[in-house]
Structures are given as C-alpha cells and as structure tokens.
Amino acid sequence: MDYKAVEILENEIRLRDVESFHPKHIFECGQCFRWNRIHEEDETRFQGIVHGKVIRVHLRGQDVHLENVNMEEFNSFYKEYFDLGRDYDKVKKELRKDPLLNEAVKFGYGIRVLNQEPFETLISFILSSNNLIPKIKEGIRKISEKYGKEIVFHGETFYAFPTPQELSQATEEELRGLGVGYRAKYIYETTQAVRGAELMKEAEKTRALTEEEKQLLPYDLSMIAQLPEEACHKALQSYSGVGAKVADCVMLFSMKKKEAFPVDVWVKKAMMHFYGAEGTNLPKIRAFGQKQFGGLAGIAQQYLFYYAREKKIRVE
C-alpha cells in the first residue's frame, strides 16, 4: 500500500504519508484528458471530472487530499481509480533493474497508471489518433457538453462524459460539427456497436436473439474487458478507428491489463533512444517491450512516454 491511513475531513479525504503519487506526473503523463491544473504555478493541485463528479487533488507535504470525495466513494471507486492497491515502490524497484529504464523512472517517479472507465477511454483514444493533446481534450469536452449529464460544482457547470446510451443519440454529422474531423465516423460507429451490444445483452434475458442480433454481442465492452491479454487486444481492434495502439491504451488505462504496451511516436523514440531499437516497425517494438518488461510493460511504457515527451527527445 502506498499510503498509511485515510482520514475524513470536511468534504474531502486525506491520505497520509503517500508514496509514488505526484499529481503533475499522474495527470500530465498523457493517460487522461479530463484533468486540469487549477492554479498556475501550483503543480500539485488539479481538478478533474471522473465518475460523474468533479473532484480535486492536491499534495500537502506527504499527504494527498481528495476534495469532494467521501469515504464511501473512496472505498468503492476512487481508491481503484488511482491504482492505490498497487505498491509502486515495488514496481519501480523491479523496473529499475533495467538500468536503461532507471532514468525515465527517476524522472516520472510520481506516476500512477489510472484505472479509468472503458467507454470514455475507448472514445478518447479513438479521438487521439493523429491528433494533438489540447485538441483531444477539447473534443472530449465538447462531446461531454453536448451529450453528457450536467454537474454543478462550486457554482460552476461541468459535464460528465456520456454513457454509450447517451452518446448513441449523436449522429455522425453532429459529431463532425464538434471539430473531431474524420474521427466522427469512427466515434459514431464504435458507439453504435457498443450500444447495440448492450441492448442485445439486455434483450437476451427476456427472449431469444435472432442470428443477426447475436452478431452484435462480440462488441460488448464489459465482456471484452474480461478477456485475457491477446484476445482483448484483438477484440478491441474490431471497433472502428481502433488499431493496435489505441487497443493497447484502452486495455492499459481502463481494463487493468498492465502487460499492454502502446507504441506511439514518443515511445518509439524512447525505445530507439534507450535501446537503439532502430528502424524496427511498431509491432516489433511492441513485442520487444512486452518481452523486456513483462507484466509491467504498460507501466514501463508510461514512464518512457512521459520522459520522451517532456524532454522532447530526438532521434536521428
């Protein structure tokens, strides 16, 4: 456990003596898109929209404060969301046995890989393809504002990311109007597939499905989340707009598959920088990463990504 105790304060909880938890590292390492720094200068205070609530996180000394979270919510959701069941000192110790990874781990020492919600993560990373992080965040915010539930926090209005049912109301044209470009088609088709499977799963309880209806069942996202590594990776790629990299991100960031190893331009640069993995293509780098880091490959990837992007490392 990376904290000693949980205490209740007024409308917030406090985790005492927390190890391996730095808000800047966690929220700026590229794994999530709905968190923002609230005060300029303050790298330890962030606000995010998670699980239908607006919450804030800040670091005070060795303690982590979670504002607008009560004990019940912490135990039933946010503890897992922040991956607090995992001992990151142990993870880092293991990864640092590889001297080449040592520098990246030292740099992003406060990273934790969040356990986010699958549908939101799926749509978010479809949006991420060939896109810029500020634009990805903007697209997700606009989708939420148009289709998600309203949340009022401190007199200000925010919007939760829509459920599959809510987003299934959107047309492709409407989505395109939000500035997501050619990804509108992918988001539309994937949402329809996820929602279609949900409906069939529900219908299945009361009647027999037709052959045509049965073909929608493989798109059941909660079923896919239960699949083992390779089957999960493959199943995710049956959604429109989801290739190897996006599938790895969804598995890693929302399905607890820490052996997933997303390879994007930055991780590729990092692998070339540290391991001289020159010229090799993406699938080869992915396989190399998984062989090198095993069940912790995804976490290793996050240290590498953060290091490569923050340092803007270059390779010839």
Place this chain on the structure above:
DNA sequence: ATCCAGGTCCCAG
C-alpha cells in the same frame, strides 16, 4: 504556406 499531431484504414505487392 507547408508540416505535423499519443494512428487507422485501405490498397497494392
């Protein structure tokens, strides 16, 4: 203005 961004799709060989 041209290039590029946490890639995917689609087609040719």
Place this chain on the structure above:
DNA sequence: CTGGGACATGGA
C-alpha cells in the same frame, strides 16, 4: 503479412 498514402482539423 508489410509498406505507403489518404484522411479532418487547426496551430506553429
């Protein structure tokens, strides 16, 4: 199976 171009969008 592998390599290369097209694809919306907008900021640098």
